[in-house]
Amino acid sequence: MTALMQQGAAAKKASALTALAGTDLKNKALHAVADSIEKRADEWLAANAADIKAAEESGMSTSMLDRLRLTPERISDVANGVRHVAALPDPIGDVLRTEVRPNGLQIKRVRVPLGVIGIIYEARPNVTVDAAALCLKAGSACILRGGKEAINSNRCVVEIMREAISSVGLPEDSVSLVQDISRESASELMAMTEYVDVLIPRGGASLIRAVAANSKVPVIRTGEGVCHVYIDKDADLSMGAKILYNAKCSRPSVCNAAECILVHEDVIKDFFKEALPLLDQKNVVLRADEKALAVLGDRAVPATDEDWDTEYGDFILAVKTVSGPDEACDFISKHGTGHSEAIVTENAETADRFLQAVDAAAVYVNASTRFTDGGEFGMGAEIGISTQKLHARGPMGLEEMTSYKYVVTGNGQVR
Amino acid sequence: MTALMQQGAAAKKASALTALAGTDLKNKALHAVADSIEKRADEWLAANAADIKAAEESGMSTSMLDRLRLTPERISDVANGVRHVAALPDPIGDVLRTEVRPNGLQIKRVRVPLGVIGIIYEARPNVTVDAAALCLKAGSACILRGGKEAINSNRCVVEIMREAISSVGLPEDSVSLVQDISRESASELMAMTEYVDVLIPRGGASLIRAVAANSKVPVIRTGEGVCHVYIDKDADLSMGAKILYNAKCSRPSVCNAAECILVHEDVIKDFFKEALPLLDQKNVVLRADEKALAVLGDRAVPATDEDWDTEYGDFILAVKTVSGPDEACDFISKHGTGHSEAIVTENAETADRFLQAVDAAAVYVNASTRFTDGGEFGMGAEIGISTQKLHARGPMGLEEMTSYKYVVTGNGQVR
Numbered sequence: 001m002t003a004l005m006q007q008g009a010a011a012k013k014a015s016a017l018t019a020l021a022g023t024d025l026k027n028k029a030l031h032a033v034a035d036s037i038e039k040r041a042d043e044w045l046a047a048n049a050a051d052i053k054a055a056e057e058s059g060m061s062t063s064m065l066d067r068l069r070l071t072p073e074r075i076s077d078v079a080n081g082v083r084h085v086a087a088l089p090d091p092i093g094d095v096l097r098t099e100v101r102p103n104g105l106q107i108k109r110v111r112v113p114l115g116v117i118g119i120i121y122e123a124r125p126n127v128t129v130d131a132a133a134l135c136l137k138a139g140s141a142c143i144l145r146g147g148k149e150a151i152n153s154n155r156c157v158v159e160i161m162r163e164a165i166s167s168v169g170l171p172e173d174s175v176s177l178v179q180d181i182s183r184e185s186a187s188e189l190m191a192m193t194e195y196v197d198v199l200i201p202r203g204g205a206s207l208i209r210a211v212a213a214n215s216k217v218p219v220i221r222t223g224e225g226v227c228h229v230y231i232d233k234d235a236d237l238s239m240g241a242k243i244l245y246n247a248k249c250s251r252p253s254v255c256n257a258a259e260c261i262l263v264h265e266d267v268i269k270d271f272f273k274e275a276l277p278l279l280d281q282k283n284v285v286l287r288a289d290e291k292a293l294a295v296l297g298d299r300a301v302p303a304t305d306e307d308w309d310t311e312y313g314d315f316i317l318a319v320k321t322v323s324g325p326d327e328a329c330d331f332i333s334k335h336g337t338g339h340s341e342a343i344v345t346e347n348a349e350t351a352d353r354f355l356q357a358v359d360a361a362a363v364y365v366n367a368s369t370r371f372t373d374g375g376e377f378g379m380g381a382e383i384g385i386s387t388q389k390l391h392a393r394g395p396m397g398l399e400e401m402t403s404y405k406y407v408v409t410g411n412g413q414v415r
Numbered sequence: 416m417t418a419l420m421q422q423g424a425a426a427k428k429a430s431a432l433t434a435l436a437g438t439d440l441k442n443k444a445l446h447a448v449a450d451s452i453e454k455r456a457d458e459w460l461a462a463n464a465a466d467i468k469a470a471e472e473s474g475m476s477t478s479m480l481d482r483l484r485l486t487p488e489r490i491s492d493v494a495n496g497v498r499h500v501a502a503l504p505d506p507i508g509d510v511l512r513t514e515v516r517p518n519g520l521q522i523k524r525v526r527v528p529l530g531v532i533g534i535i536y537e538a539r540p541n542v543t544v545d546a547a548a549l550c551l552k553a554g555s556a557c558i559l560r561g562g563k564e565a566i567n568s569n570r571c572v573v574e575i576m577r578e579a580i581s582s583v584g585l586p587e588d589s590v591s592l593v594q595d596i597s598r599e600s601a602s603e604l605m606a607m608t609e610y611v612d613v614l615i616p617r618g619g620a621s622l623i624r625a626v627a628a629n630s631k632v633p634v635i636r637t638g639e640g641v642c643h644v645y646i647d648k649d650a651d652l653s654m655g656a657k658i659l660y661n662a663k664c665s666r667p668s669v670c671n672a673a674e675c676i677l678v679h680e681d682v683i684k685d686f687f688k689e690a691l692p693l694l695d696q697k698n699v700v701l702r703a704d705e706k707a708l709a710v711l712g713d714r715a716v717p718a719t720d721e722d723w724d725t726e727y728g729d730f731i732l733a734v735k736t737v738s739g740p741d742e743a744c745d746f747i748s749k750h751g752t753g754h755s756e757a758i759v760t761e762n763a764e765t766a767d768r769f770l771q772a773v774d775a776a777a778v779y780v781n782a783s784t785r786f787t788d789g790g791e792f793g794m795g796a797e798i799g800i801s802t803q804k805l806h807a808r809g810p811m812g813l814e815e816m817t818s819y820k821y822v823v824t825g826n827g828q829v830r
Contacts, residue, residue, distance in 0.1 A: 016748070020771060099793055105782055107792060114804050115774065193627075197804050212608075216628050218805045239827040246829035333431070355822050356435060359530065367520055367825025376830065377522060377821070378514055389529050389612050389818035390633045391806040403804035406792070407770050410782030412654040414661035415791065 004188050007143065007176050008195030011116045014173035015141035019113045021170055023090040026137055030086035032164035034079040037129065040160050041075045047156035048125060055123075055149050063253070067124045068150055078129050081381070085133040088380040091399045092139040106409045111402050113139030115197035118189055119383075120211055122203040123147030128154050131202075132161055132175045134383050138401040141174040143196065145189060148181035155179070190215035198391075202384050205311060220391060222384030225255030225339035226311050227369040230328040230354065231271050232345035233264040239366060240344035241274035244317075246368040247342065249282045253313045255385055256340050256372040260308065260318040262328045268321055269295050284315045291321035308335045325350050329357045336360060338387045340369035361387060361394035419603050422558065422591050423610030426531045429588035430556035434528045436585055438505040441552055445501035447579035448548065449494040455575050456490045462571035463540060470538075470564050478668070482539045483565055493544050496796070500548040503795040506814045507554040521824045526817050528554030530612035533604055534798075535626055537618040538562030543569050546617075547576055547590045549798050553816040556589040558611065560604060562618075563596035570594070605630035613806075617799050620726060635806060637799030640670030640754035641726050642784045645743040645769070646686050647760035648679040654781060655759040656689035661783040662757065664697045668728045670800055671755050671787040675723065675733040677743045683736055684710050699730045706736035723750045740765050744772045751775055753802045755784035776802060776809035 001009070018026070037044065048070040055068055097109040117140045119131045128146055135142035146154045154177050162172035178185050190199065190211065199219045201211040212219050229247050231240040247258035263271050272295060279286070286292075286300035287307045293300055300319060307318045308331075322328045325343070332341050342364035343354040351365040362372040372394060374382025379397030386392045392400035416424070433441070452459065463485040470483055512524040532555045534546045543561055550557035561569045569592050577587035593600050605614060605626065614634045616626040627634050644662050646655045662673035678686055687710060694701070701707075701715035702722045708715055715734060722733045723746075737743045740758070747756050757779035758769040766780040777787040787809060789797025794812025801807045807815035 016772070016774075019774070101791070101793060105786060105791075112774075213631050218633065218803065220805075236827070242827065242829055250830060351824075357431070359431075359434070359527075360820065362821040362823055364823045364825065367823055367828040368830055370830040371520060371823060371828070372821075376516070376520075378516060388633065390635075393818055394821050403808055405775065406777040406787075406809050408777055408779045408782055408786060409766075410779065412651070412657065413782040413786070414657055415665060415783055415785040 002188065003180070004178065004185055005192065005195070007178070008116070008192045010173040011141040011143050011176055012195045014171035015113065015115045017171050018136060018141055018174045019092075019115070019139050021139065025168065025170065026090065026139070027086040028168045029136060029165045029170050030082050030133055032168050033129070033133065033161050034082040034086075036160050036164040037075060037079045037082070037157065041072060044075060044153065044156050044160065045070055045072070047152040050152045051150055060149065064123065067122070068153075070125055070153065074126065078126050081130055082133045085137050085381055088137065088398055090137065091402050096404060103413050104411065105413050108407045109404050110407050111399075112405050114401060114403050116141050116143060116195055117401070118143045118145065118196045118199040118217065120145045120186065120189070120199060120201045120207065121147065122207065123149035125150050125153035125157060127202065128157055128177075129161065130381075131383060134381060134398065134401060136165070136174055138398050140401065143176055143178060143189065145178040145181065145186065151181060187214070190217055193217050200384060220384070220386050220396070221388045222386050222396070223255040224311065224337040224387050225257065225385070226260065226309060226335060226337045227256060227258045227340045227342075228260045228262055228328075228332050228336060229258045229342045229344065229369065230262040230322070230325070231264060231267065232325060232343060232347065232350055233266045234347035234350060235267065235271070235344040236346055237267060237271050237274045240271060241278055243342065243344055243366070243368050244275055245278035247370055248279070248284060248317050249315065250370055252315055255311070256370050257313070258317070258342075258369050259310065259312055260320060260335070262320050262322050262331060263292065265291060265321050265323055268292060272296060279317070282315050284317050286317055286319050288319035289321055292319040311337075325354050329354060332358055332360070338389075339385065340364065340372040342367065342369050361385065417603065418595070419593065419600055420607065420610070422593070423531070423607045425588040426556040426558050426591060427610045429586035430528065430530045432586050433551060433556055433589045434507070434530070434554050436554065440583065440585065441505065441554070442501040443583045444551060444580045444585050445497050445548055447583050448544070448576050449497040449501070451575050451579040452490060452494045452497070452544065452572065456487060459490060459568065459571050459575065460485055460487070462567040465567045466565055475564065479538065482537070483568075485540055485568065489541065493541050496545055497548045500552050500796055503552065503813055505552065506817050511819060518828050519826065520828050523822045524819050525822050526814070527820050529816060529818050531556050531558060531610055532816070533558045533560065533611045533614040533632065535560045535601065535604070535614060535616045535622065536562065537622065538564035540565050540568035540572060542617065543572055543592075544576065545796075546798060549796060549813065549816060551580070551589055553813050555816065558591055558593060558604065560593040560596065560601065566596060602629070605632055608632050615799060635799070635801050635811070636803045637801050637811070638670040639726065639752040639802050640672065640800070641675065641724060641750060641752045642671060642673045642755045642757075643675045643677055643743075643747050643751060644673045644757045644759065644784065645677040645737070645740070646679060646682065647740060647758060647762065647765055648681045649762035649765060650682065650686070650759040651761055652682060652686050652689045655686060656693055658757065658759055658781070658783050659690055660693035662785055663694070663699060663732050664730065665785055667730055670726075671785050672728070673732070673757075673784050674725065674727055675735060675750070677735050677737050677746060678707065680706060680736050680738055683707060687711060694732070697730050699732050701732055701734050703734035704736055707734040726752075740769055744769060747773055747775070753804075754800065755779065755787040757782065757784050776800065
């Protein structure tokens with residue numbers, strides 16, 4: 001048995017106990033975690049400083065360094081995030097359905113934990129705590145594999161969490177960290193079907209695709225977002241411009257940001273009269289098809305085929321002219337990632353057709369794609385945005401991090 | 416593009432139309448399928464005769480031949496099965512939840528089809544029709560890959576179904592058959608993430624494990640059943656004997672049949688006084704651990720380690736003595752397949768502990784494991800019994816064959 005397999009076996013064993021832990025005990029553990037993280041913030045900051053130093057020396061980009069870096073304020077946010085999870089309703093044990101069959105059997109569908117959840121993610125120490133807190137509240141154990149650039153930060157905070165969890169009587173192995181961050185350990189984790197019930201990759205598209213393609217453990221794909229806003233000929237163009245500006249510019253690095261605007265050819269000129277002054281505020285680069293170039297002139301550069309499938313994560317926008325909602329839906333079907341898609345139109349019939357035809361986790365009429373988020377959907381917190389159709393779709397809150405079982409009570413029934 | 420990829424692309428295109436088809440149109444298609452199957456029964460019988468002849472020449476076992484063989488009565492049952500699916504409620508379009516957020520956004524969670532469902536199964540021509548009917552009613556297209564021994568039967572009935580479906584105006588590509596039954600085509604199907612949303616393998620454990628281990632397309636594992644009945648010291652032993660007899664003997668080839676009895680050491684002698692006369696009726700072979708052998712004597716043979724993990728599918732039963740419910744739960748955790756597990760006890764506290772601790776799709780107190788079945792659970796029909804925790808668990812009826820999406824309606828909201 002390798003070290004990772006032993007870790008998997010320990011997590012599975014722990015998950016049998018977290019599954020049976022009551023709400024109070026789980027919340028007690030979460031508060032202990034939050035308190036310890038604040039009390040031991042200096043340890044965590046020191047460990048993070050070592051990661052930051054190594055990352056700077058290796059030439060890490062500014063945006064990645066920013067994600068890696070902890071500050072006292074960020075640590076306080078992380079701890080409060082854990083307290084927030086403690087305050088959320090406990091989904092475990094909910095009876096989803098009860099039926100008494102004609103033969104007298106009582107069949108209850110009861111919400112139960114998933115078991116052991118593996119999370120593979122990049123060098124973001126806050127995710128280590130967020131993910132562990134959500135898994136624990138959902139009654140599952142977790143195995144965390146963060147980016148190797150954050151290994152010191154992660155080792156430190158996982159140890160803090162394990163001590164806090166065991167201080168209230170839950171098994172420390174409910175949370176554990178993959179220590180050896182290598183290709184081999186990733187492959188091993190993806191093959192541990194005996195111990196891991198689901199793997200959730202969080203991060204860039206290449207990470208997610210690699211895990212989905214190679215894992216034998218069931219995977220939930222999250223967070224790939226090539227999202228579109230379609231401006232219909234019957235749109236309120238001023239509303240459309242504001243929605244586009246918000247969807248593209250309010251936080252371009254996140255997965256629910258828009259990457260491509262589809263505009264009805266009849267209104268493209270008038271639309272950009274409204275939209276350009278907004279997009280100019282952020283110097284958004286426009287990569288446009290031929291028809292749009294004719295309208296946008298020097299303000300845009302020609303798009304290549306690659307643009308239609310790119311999640312820029314930046315102030316760049318692909319611009320595509322379409323002949324109507326059908327072409328918009330076809331284009332989205334070819335180039336979307338099943339995340340969030342919006343139409344702006346005052347025509348209720350066109351809106352309905354779009355909402356029905358577009359196959360994505362969230363479809364919008366007259367609102368920004370940026371709302372696809374656990375908090376905005378009222379879930380309180382989320383582990384990610386699922387872009388697949390199996391198990392859960394869209395924001396995954398605590399309920400979406402569970403399974404169910406049938407509890408059947410009889411008095412001797414046979415078939 | 417290979418032939419199979421073209422088939423996948425055609426299925427995906429068709430699935431956009433089946434997704435939008437109303438209940439009436441889908442039901443009309445299903446009735447057309449049922450009527451055509453009956454009208455063209457002679458064609459299907461002739462095609463089946465060719466398969467049977469080849470199978471007999473190749474020395475196929477009697478039980479497999481039985482599953483492959485069609486008769487006029489069986490064809491009539493198959494057609495009526497399709498009509499039964501038509502009569503079931505349509506899950507698509509159900510609004511599962513509606514919420515109006517403080518910002519005025521209306522968020523609806525709406526049930527939608529999975530898209531394209533791939534079914535990999537063995538040489539059972541009735542499954543070809545059952546599966547296609549369920550997928551169509553659930554708004555999805557399907558790609559069927561049946562065992563090669565049934566290829567003539569399958570080609571014939573898939574052609575009958577495609578003609579019937581297109582006669583009412585739905586795309587014939589909503590149902591299609593993999594024509595080349597080879598390892599290569601299986602591998603290709605398992606890699607077609609672009610076109611196939613989920614693969615459901617139906618059949619023996621080796622088939623299911625191979626698909627789960629190799630597929631890049633998300634898989635729902637179904638039908639692996641090493642199910643246990645635990646006879647507690649507080650059991651009504653006569654009830655326990657009847658439940659065991661039913662769970663083992665009523666239909667040993669199915670996945671919800673019991674393969675192993677766990678008996679509390681305090682009652683093993685008395686229990687078998689009740690159980691043996693029943694098991695003797697079917698000459699059930701008993702493979703027992705040492706303590707049980709001491710009680711059963713010549714009536715049993717010694718079990719080997721392999722017995723604890725074997726799905727016999729036959730009149731064979733593994734017998735294991737345990738010291739109490741905790742050992743029973745541990746044993747089930749090690750050797751169960753997450754299908755169906757039963758306890759027989761009059762002690763409510765022991766029952767609750769078992770029901771909570773055992774991690775399986777269905778957990779029973781004082782009833783036979785044989786009830787884990789879509790029909791018995793009131794679902795009307797099922798595509799299989801899921802033994803995994805992701806997406807759906809236990810019997811998968813029409814509702815479990817769906818996904819959902821969020822439909823969000825605003826009036827210009829931005830974030």
